[in-house]
Amino acid sequence: MxxxxxxxxxxxxxxxxxxxxxxxxxxxxxxxxxxxxxxxxxxxxxxxxxxxxxxxxxxxxxxTVLPEPEEEAVVVIIETPAPEEKIERHITDEHTVKKGESFSLITGFYWEDIFLWPDLYIRNRMHSDDPDLIYPDEIITIYNRLGRGEDFSTKETSEILEAYLEVYRIYKKLGDRKNNSVWSLLWCAARYDHDFLDKYRDRIDPEDRAMAQKYIDEQGFLD
Known part of the structure; x- marks a missing residue:
């Protein structure tokens, strides 16, 4: 058990x-x-x-598209035109004409540049309508000249050439007897701008242009 x-x-x-x-x-x-x-x-x-x-x-x-690089800002330079040149003319003297004098001679005396004579002529009122003829004892008013020596601004050159064209117009009124003066005048004007005959062709008789060009071709510019 x-x-x-x-x-x-x-x-x-x-x-x-x-x-x-x-x-x-x-x-x-x-x-x-x-x-x-x-x-x-x-x-x-x-x-x-x-x-x-x-x-x-x-x-x-x-x-993944990478962001394109930012374009550089384009700087636009706007040239401000130079203020228009002002030419001030004022009286500087008076001249009493003597026998045998001419405008070119007087201009050479006061302005030391005989080729500037048209600019002096158009600023005076003479007894004769012929620019080549002045009388003793006439009074010529002298103004300050344009340019310095042989240096002329664009505006001064334009003013000189306008004076030449005004004398050219006066010569043309006097007829063919002044042709030699006309051709010599245009030849002299070209010294201030060698492209004168082309630039002002619409204001110059074609025959006169041709003769002045002949002077230039044969004698050169009056520099």
């Missing part, structure tokens, strides 16, 4: 020991499986993140 009871106790203890061992090993195995499963899930989550947000997408980089 006692032996049977002892055997039952031992069997019970053995079964309990097996159960305890099974539980211990089972819980460790499950724990390891759970840990391994958790690690696998973390790796999968990381892979999903990497797939969704790659660190560098080459396709996207190829499609």
């Amino acid at each position: 006692e032996r049977k009871r002892l055997r039952n106790i031992l069997i019970t203890l053995f079964v309990l020991a097996l159960l305890i061992l099974g539980f211990w090993f089972g819980s460790g195995y499950l724990k390891d499986r759970r840990s391994a499963g958790e690690d696998i899930e973390k790796i999968k989550d990381l892979q999903r993140v990497l797939e969704m947000e790659p660190a560098f997408d080459t396709a996207e980089a190829e499609e």
Whole structure:
């Protein structure tokens, strides 16, 4: 009886020991499986993140359009035209004509340039209508001259040539007898602008232009 009871106790203890061992090993195995499963899930989550947000997408980089560099501002400089030159003329002296004098001679005396005489002539009123003829004791009003030496501004040159054209017009009124004076006058005018005959061709008779050009071709400009 006692032996049977002892055997039952031992069997019970053995079964309990097996159960305890099974539980211990089972819980460790499950724990390891759970840990391994958790690690696998973390790796999968990381892979999903990497797939969704790659660190560098080459396709996207190829499609990315870089902004074009800004164009440099173009600076437009507008040149302001120089103010129109003003030429002021004023009386500086008076001259009493002496026998044998001419406008070119008087001009050379006061202005040191005999070729400027048409500019002096048109500023005076003489007794004769012929620019080549002046009388003793006539009074010629002297003005400040244009230019300095041989230097003349564009406006000064234009004013000189206008004086030449005015004297040319006066000569033409006097008829063919003044032809030599006409041709010499045009030749002298060309010294201030070598293109004079072409620039003012619409105000000069073609025959007069031709003769003046002949003077230039044969004698050159009066520089």
